[in-house]
Amino acid sequence: MAQSAPDDALALLTRLSQKPGVQSTLVLARETGAIVRTSGLISTSSTANANSTQPASDNTLENYANGRKESGINSAEDVARLVWTFVEAAGTMIQGLDGEDEAKLLRVRTKKNELVIVPDAKFLLVVIHDTPPA
Amino acid sequence: MDPAAKARKDEIAAKRAKLAELKRQRELRTQEVDASRQQAAEAAQLVAPRPSRADHRRELDSLISNLVGNRSSSTDPRDTSSPAPGRASRPISVVSGGENVDPSTPPTQAHPPAVVEQTLSIAPLTILYEAPADSQPETVTYNRAVQTSEPWEPQRDRSLDSDDDYGLTPSKKTPRASKRLSRRERERDEELRQNIRKEVEEELKAARQLPADDSTAITTAAHESFSARILTDEERNAEESSADYLAFIERSTKVAERELDEQFDVLKDYAVKSLEDAEDEGDEAGAARGKKGRRVREVAQFFDERWCSKRCVSDIAFSPKFPELTLASYTRNNSAPHDPDGLIQVWNMHMHNRPEYTFTSQSDILTAKFSPFHPNYIIGGCYNGQVMVWDTRDRSTARDPLTSSGHTHPVYSLDIVGTQNANNIISCSTDGVVCSWSIGMLTQPQEYLELTTPPPAKTEDMAPTCIAFPKSDPTYFLAGTEEGTIYPCHRYDRAGAKAGVDARLSYRGHAAPIMSLDFHPTRGPIDLGDLVLSSSMDWGVRLWKSRPPAANAANSVSGPQTVTSLIEFVREDVVYDARWSPVKPGVFALVDGGGGVEFWDLNRDVEVPVARAVPSDRGPLKRSLNKVAWEPQEGRRTAVGGLDGVVTVFEVGAELGGLEGVRSEEWTGVKRLVGRLEGAVNGR
Numbered sequence: 001m002a003q004s005a006p007d008d009a010l011a012l013l014t015r016l017s018q019k020p021g022v023q024s025t026l027v028l029a030r031e032t033g034a035i036v037r038t039s040g041l042i043s044t045s046s047t048a049n050a051n052s053t054q055p056a057s058d059n060t061l062e063n064y065a066n067g068r069k070e071s072g073i074n075s076a077e078d079v080a081r082l083v084w085t086f087v088e089a090a091g092t093m094i095q096g097l098d099g100e101d102e103a104k105l106l107r108v109r110t111k112k113n114e115l116v117i118v119p120d121a122k123f124l125l126v127v128i129h130d131t132p133p134a
Numbered sequence: 135m136d137p138a139a140k141a142r143k144d145e146i147a148a149k150r151a152k153l154a155e156l157k158r159q160r161e162l163r164t165q166e167v168d169a170s171r172q173q174a175a176e177a178a179q180l181v182a183p184r185p186s187r188a189d190h191r192r193e194l195d196s197l198i199s200n201l202v203g204n205r206s207s208s209t210d211p212r213d214t215s216s217p218a219p220g221r222a223s224r225p226i227s228v229v230s231g232g233e234n235v236d237p238s239t240p241p242t243q244a245h246p247p248a249v250v251e252q253t254l255s256i257a258p259l260t261i262l263y264e265a266p267a268d269s270q271p272e273t274v275t276y277n278r279a280v281q282t283s284e285p286w287e288p289q290r291d292r293s294l295d296s297d298d299d300y301g302l303t304p305s306k307k308t309p310r311a312s313k314r315l316s317r318r319e320r321e322r323d324e325e326l327r328q329n330i331r332k333e334v335e336e337e338l339k340a341a342r343q344l345p346a347d348d349s350t351a352i353t354t355a356a357h358e359s360f361s362a363r364i365l366t367d368e369e370r371n372a373e374e375s376s377a378d379y380l381a382f383i384e385r386s387t388k389v390a391e392r393e394l395d396e397q398f399d400v401l402k403d404y405a406v407k408s409l410e411d412a413e414d415e416g417d418e419a420g421a422a423r424g425k426k427g428r429r430v431r432e433v434a435q436f437f438d439e440r441w442c443s444k445r446c447v448s449d450i451a452f453s454p455k456f457p458e459l460t461l462a463s464y465t466r467n468n469s470a471p472h473d474p475d476g477l478i479q480v481w482n483m484h485m486h487n488r489p490e491y492t493f494t495s496q497s498d499i500l501t502a503k504f505s506p507f508h509p510n511y512i513i514g515g516c517y518n519g520q521v522m523v524w525d526t527r528d529r530s531t532a533r534d535p536l537t538s539s540g541h542t543h544p545v546y547s548l549d550i551v552g553t554q555n556a557n558n559i560i561s562c563s564t565d566g567v568v569c570s571w572s573i574g575m576l577t578q579p580q581e582y583l584e585l586t587t588p589p590p591a592k593t594e595d596m597a598p599t600c601i602a603f604p605k606s607d608p609t610y611f612l613a614g615t616e617e618g619t620i621y622p623c624h625r626y627d628r629a630g631a632k633a634g635v636d637a638r639l640s641y642r643g644h645a646a647p648i649m650s651l652d653f654h655p656t657r658g659p660i661d662l663g664d665l666v667l668s669s670s671m672d673w674g675v676r677l678w679k680s681r682p683p684a685a686n687a688a689n690s691v692s693g694p695q696t697v698t699s700l701i702e703f704v705r706e707d708v709v710y711d712a713r714w715s716p717v718k719p720g721v722f723a724l725v726d727g728g729g730g731v732e733f734w735d736l737n738r739d740v741e742v743p744v745a746r747a748v749p750s751d752r753g754p755l756k757r758s759l760n761k762v763a764w765e766p767q768e769g770r771r772t773a774v775g776g777l778d779g780v781v782t783v784f785e786v787g788a789e790l791g792g793l794e795g796v797r798s799e800e801w802t803g804v805k806r807l808v809g810r811l812e813g814a815v816n817g818r
Binding site for chain 2: 027107109
């Protein structure tokens with residue numbers, strides 16, 4: 001349990017990204033929206049590959065993105081920007097309802113998949129996964 | 135004050151005066167230079183188109199000297215042919231490192247010579263070179279002074295240094311120079327401060343305006359401030375090594391995994407695809423038809439490759455407060471000597487592959503349970519004799535020091551008895567020592583009791599494998615031993631009986647070590663709290679009716695008594711654990727060495743189990759099961775675990791568990807059965 005902290009965190013993220021159905025994961029800095037880690041997303045920046053949780057991203061791309069390529073795997077930056085603005089908007093909405101409240105979990109179901117967004121004081125976790133087969 | 139210091143002071147004063155004089159002169163000169171620069175520019179304009187021939191040059195020289203010489207007595211560097219008489223101050227100023235040179239002068243000085251002629255430019259060029267060359271080492275001292283006196287200085291200030299170099303004095307005047315510089319520095323600081331103040335004010339103003347703006351403005355602002363970028367490696371490393379980051383990842387991935395493991399689709403539309411569902415239902419109904427409410431269904435298996443492989447489950451317990459949490463303790467993994475020997479994992483029904491919490495210890499954990507009075511505490515007993523308390527809130531660990539005042543042998547059994555306000559941990563080790571601990575203080579046991587085998591025995595030593603407290607009395611308990619006998623024990627001295635094993639009574643019947651003891655959890659109209667279930671290595675489970683401790687005193691004259699079991703349930707394998715259902719009076723579950731879990735209902739049948747289930751396969755071998763535990767609130771789920779380290783949770787049908795449909799006939803039925811069995815035993 002008490003191993004080096006970054007390794008642990010990476011292991012947890014890798015676990016998550018390797019769960020069946022998970023297409024991509026994304027860790028953002030809460031304040032700026034800067035991308036800390038991604039997996040399963042194409043990034044325009046070359047350093048993104050180093051950032052992604054390998055080899056999870058490969059697997060998720062190959063195994064779970066079947067037939068989704070044409071629908072477009074967005075670039076990590078796009079997803080980060082869109083999600084971040086969405087979380088900000090949700091935050092203002094909640095602030096408007098109750099000044100002392102804040103968002104804890106956002107689940108967005110779409111026709112194609114589901115986004116699970118876990119906002120926190122300093123970071124944001126985004127998991128995009130297939131909806132349960134129905 | 136000594137004369138040397140005074141002389142020096144005088145000298146300094148004199149120098150200061152001289153410096154002031156120099157400064158005044160310099161100011162004068164800078165004015166003149168400014169004026170002459172304009173002149174020179176004009177002259178250059180005039181001169182430039184002319185061809186540069188010798189006669190022209192002479193004319194030009196005279197022109198320049200006419201134009202410039204009469205105005206400036208000292209500072210025209212181009213006028214080398216006729217040094218002005220007023221240049222007495224020049225050598226001094228050269229020594230003093232070109233302090234006369236204004237920051238703006240070098241470019242203008244360099245410019246005209248290029249226009250005029252090379253011969254003219256030689257002298258001023260040397261002077262020009264001198265100034266920065268002299269000041270070069272000065273830059274360092276100056277920087278140092280600034281850095282040490284004001285370390286917080288913003289970086290942009292350093293860029294200003296280069297401008298400042300021109301005004302530097304040689305090293306022998308350094309203190310004074312730095313004084314003057316620091317004055318200038320102070321002025322600049324003031325300026326900087328004002329700038330910063332202005333910026334802050336603007337920001338504040340902007341911040342005040344922002345809430346006033348409507349939401350669209352905010353979103354656009356957010357858009358603008360968003361930086362779609364990926365952190366560099368250094369930034370990322372810094373972020374990732376922060377404790378915040380780890381805590382966040384731990385928490386958020388847990389949330390996400392729970393969410394992913396949720397089987398039920400909240401958006402499910404039953405109107406669509408109703409055909410397929412109907413088919414599924416049909417299958418299920420067919421499978422369950424024969425069993426009705428006695429169905430046993432596997433709902434979850436908990437296993438973690440990293441931690442659970444090659445470990446055995448040593449104990450299982452459900453959380454009394456959160457029914458979805460299950461605790462499992464594990465023995466050591468022999469193939470991983472660097473991992474901690476003892477392991478406890480708290481599993482969540484909604485997250486199958488990852489434990490909510492993981493706790494470790496240096497020694498194998500043999501038994502563990504949640505404290506029923508503090509749901510955040512987990513109490514465990516270790517192979518080395520330690521009793522440990524883990525707190526799920528801050529993940530802290532408390533353990534008793536390994537001293538002779540506590541246990542020195544493996545603790546295979548412990549319990550938490552008492553009430554909400556006064557409870558103790560009672561632990562029992564295989565050398566017969568029973569200790570009572572306060573949960574807040576594990577430094578030494580509150581009570582220490584040594585169990586010994588009563589007289590008609592070869593040896594006094596007693597090796598209890600398990601203890602069990604009746605639900606109603608925290609001062610009296612049963613201890614199952616390795617020899618197969620169950621002894622009643624008192625924690626305290628009573629009327630007619632000393633603390634320790636009650637010598638007058640023993641429960642004999644098992645021929646092999648007792649693996650578990652369980653008092654009936656009475657939660658119904660009839661008190662069945664004296665029923666005890668024991669499992670043993672002799673392939674059997676026995677039901678006992680324990681004698682109340684008060685009755686023993688009355689029969690004390692009749693000598694040692696032996697109680698026999700009401701009934702024995704003979705199985706075809708070693709029975710490692712047997713537990714009463716917390717809600718159904720006649721139901722109990724047992725696990726055996728064959729790897730199966732069986733559910734019995736005394737009201738229905740005492741010969742065969744009502745249901746038997748085997749955890750779904752994870753490997754080619756059938757692995758024996760060590761422990762079984764009921765979910766205490768509703769009694770609908772049981773968790774079993776064994777040699778392969780997998781914890782499997784079964785959900786039982788309505789007849790075996792669940793709060794609804796518990797009929798009072800069941801209680802009377804058990805009571806009647808016990809009465810009948812008792813009659814049969816006594817009549818024998």
